[in-house]
Amino acid sequence: MAFSQKRIQKEILTMTTSPPPGTRLVTETMQTTKEFLVEVHGAQGTLFAGEQFKLLFKFGDRYPFESPQVMFVGDHIPEHPHVYSNGHICLSILTDDWSPALSVESVCLSILSMLSSCTEKKRPPDNAFYIRTCSSNPKDTRWWYHDDKV
Amino acid sequence: MEATQVKQHIKLMKEILTCPICKEPYKTAMMIDLCSHNFCSLCIRRYFNIKQECPICGQDVSSSNLAPNRIVDTMMQHHNQLSSLLQISSKSTGENKLLHDEADIMLTTDTAFNPKPANSMQPSVVLNRLTETDSISSKTKQDENDDISLQNTPDFSLGIAEFCTQSQGFSLPLTVDDKDTFSGSCDMFVPYTTSEDFTKTCDSNHEIEESLMLAQPVVLVKDEVSPVVKLSRLPENFASTRANENQGDSDMESVEKTGCPVCGLNVETENINHHIDHCLAREERNSSLRQNTPKRYKRNNPQVTKLAYNMLSLRGLQRKLREIGLPADGDKLELKRRHQEFLIKYQAEQDKLQPRRISILIEELIQEDERRRASEAVTSRQLEYPCSIQNEADRREHLKKHEKQYQMLEDLARKSFPHHQDVNMDNVEDSGEEPLKELTSHDCGEGIVPETQLIHSTLDVEIKLQNLPSLSALSPELYVGPSPSEHSLIDNNPLANGNEKVSQVNQRHSHLEKPCCSNDTVV
Numbered sequence: 001m002a003f004s005q006k007r008i009q010k011e012i013l014t015m016t017t018s019p020p021p022g023t024r025l026v027t028e029t030m031q032t033t034k035e036f037l038v039e040v041h042g043a044q045g046t047l048f049a050g051e052q053f054k055l056l057f058k059f060g061d062r063y064p065f066e067s068p069q070v071m072f073v074g075d076h077i078p079e080h081p082h083v084y085s086n087g088h089i090c091l092s093i094l095t096d097d098w099s100p101a102l103s104v105e106s107v108c109l110s111i112l113s114m115l116s117s118c119t120e121k122k123r124p125p126d127n128a129f130y131i132r133t134c135s136s137n138p139k140d141t142r143w144w145y146h147d148d149k150v
Numbered sequence: 151m152e153a154t155q156v157k158q159h160i161k162l163m164k165e166i167l168t169c170p171i172c173k174e175p176y177k178t179a180m181m182i183d184l185c186s187h188n189f190c191s192l193c194i195r196r197y198f199n200i201k202q203e204c205p206i207c208g209q210d211v212s213s214s215n216l217a218p219n220r221i222v223d224t225m226m227q228h229h230n231q232l233s234s235l236l237q238i239s240s241k242s243t244g245e246n247k248l249l250h251d252e253a254d255i256m257l258t259t260d261t262a263f264n265p266k267p268a269n270s271m272q273p274s275v276v277l278n279r280l281t282e283t284d285s286i287s288s289k290t291k292q293d294e295n296d297d298i299s300l301q302n303t304p305d306f307s308l309g310i311a312e313f314c315t316q317s318q319g320f321s322l323p324l325t326v327d328d329k330d331t332f333s334g335s336c337d338m339f340v341p342y343t344t345s346e347d348f349t350k351t352c353d354s355n356h357e358i359e360e361s362l363m364l365a366q367p368v369v370l371v372k373d374e375v376s377p378v379v380k381l382s383r384l385p386e387n388f389a390s391t392r393a394n395e396n397q398g399d400s401d402m403e404s405v406e407k408t409g410c411p412v413c414g415l416n417v418e419t420e421n422i423n424h425h426i427d428h429c430l431a432r433e434e435r436n437s438s439l440r441q442n443t444p445k446r447y448k449r450n451n452p453q454v455t456k457l458a459y460n461m462l463s464l465r466g467l468q469r470k471l472r473e474i475g476l477p478a479d480g481d482k483l484e485l486k487r488r489h490q491e492f493l494i495k496y497q498a499e500q501d502k503l504q505p506r507r508i509s510i511l512i513e514e515l516i517q518e519d520e521r522r523r524a525s526e527a528v529t530s531r532q533l534e535y536p537c538s539i540q541n542e543a544d545r546r547e548h549l550k551k552h553e554k555q556y557q558m559l560e561d562l563a564r565k566s567f568p569h570h571q572d573v574n575m576d577n578v579e580d581s582g583e584e585p586l587k588e589l590t591s592h593d594c595g596e597g598i599v600p601e602t603q604l605i606h607s608t609l610d611v612e613i614k615l616q617n618l619p620s621l622s623a624l625s626p627e628l629y630v631g632p633s634p635s636e637h638s639l640i641d642n643n644p645l646a647n648g649n650e651k652v653s654q655v656n657q658r659h660s661h662l663e664k665p666c667c668s669n670d671t672v673v
Contacts, residue, residue, distance in 0.1 A: 010173045064171060065200050100197055101170035101205040
């Protein structure tokens, strides 16, 4: 408990003092250290340039040994082949490939790079089916990572 | 300009000396030998419990691939000294002063950093510098020097006296002899610890003796008995022999003595056998020293090893925990967790240069357990609240969504109500006690279902006959085809019972209940 709290606080500190370019920790609505929002701005020169998204981070007690829950929230969810319309993200480091050496910063950067490398704005092919059947926690989904290009 | 640059470099160094898992300065850095990545001992061992791979490069490794990286630890120390030194200098006037005061600050920061007596610091600093200039391999020599500095201090016995009053502090003299370097130089080591002051404190202060005796469980940790622990068994005798040698026969003349055939010391005759045993054991230690194998791996306590939890019964696990000295209450999962946690802590402790006693670890673990339980109790209590809120929100949303349907049902019930009452009144007129029975049946709920069913079936027919085409058109089955389930629905829904207030209350109640069901179906 204390261990995870300590680390989350450190990450919040680094996110507020020196956030990675294109991201901003939303401190206004932050109530607990167990979950917070991060604003992500689409990088210039990409399909998502000028757009702004909100990422929700939720941390369990076993963080950093266990990955945080990360998903897009709000009205504006990026139209991307790996992002479902309910905000769930198909990204391997959020589940299987998670390592405690990763952090909020690195997750934000990977999502940003995932968005930037997008070549066509479209939803995943199984979007309609998935959002009807999935659980609210994206970590409960058994993801199948097939795209190595991102 | 220079100062800012120095600060930048210090900051960079700090980043480098940060464990990637806990994002804090390394505590007992361990290196994975296959990929050379470093982590805190506790962090990486915790992670290996979950996944056996390097957190940075993903290489498949296990705890046998871990080796302590003492250079990082010493670098950590120096970095801390340097940064605190810089802080002090920034507080004082300028950089020039920094250079002048360097030596003094060095000493003060040293004392601040290490929990050693202030007087003992000078030799350690000097020796550290010596090693640096002599460019002797830093790792073991540094350790040795630290130890020597501890022993060399003239007031160390006073330090011991201080340590004895604290519970933890005493692990220090016990573990000092633990070093490979020291077991070799045992003869050199003995005079330092059993200096005159120490004999005095021993004689005068029996608490020390007791604490020494208490400290004995440390023997469990190591397979070899350390001299200081031996000392604890007969502190006065041992001390007396030292005093004897140092001062000549001053006050022990009355005691009969024999020369030890191994070390040549004069020892009290009644203790000679004991002494020879120790001397021989020491010889063995000396010979074992010449082997190049690291001591740390030999010292492992056979009791504290990984267990195949699935193979063990609850009782077996409880026995294992009791053997270690851990509390054995709770279910198997809890016991498993506790044993794992202890194992991780124990192993991490063994990685340290000066491992603490096992009993201290156990105490820590018990305290942590208690804290965890307390926090869990708090969070579970807290969790109930937001959970209900969430449901409430869901319910509201659901209410909004299906408002029309609810409204319709409500209207239906309301419209049906006057007729119902009319019929009841008719019943009252017809056969006096019938409606009373019906009312009671509604009051106590499911108890008298058949009777009400009967009444309702009659009601339904009457309603059907008594012109309500719109209603029956809206939901004919409610009125026309009275299947038992629907009947029970009508029965349980006391809207039909007539009272306006009751209907409102129950309406709310039904609103609260219905979304739950629908939630289930949605999920």
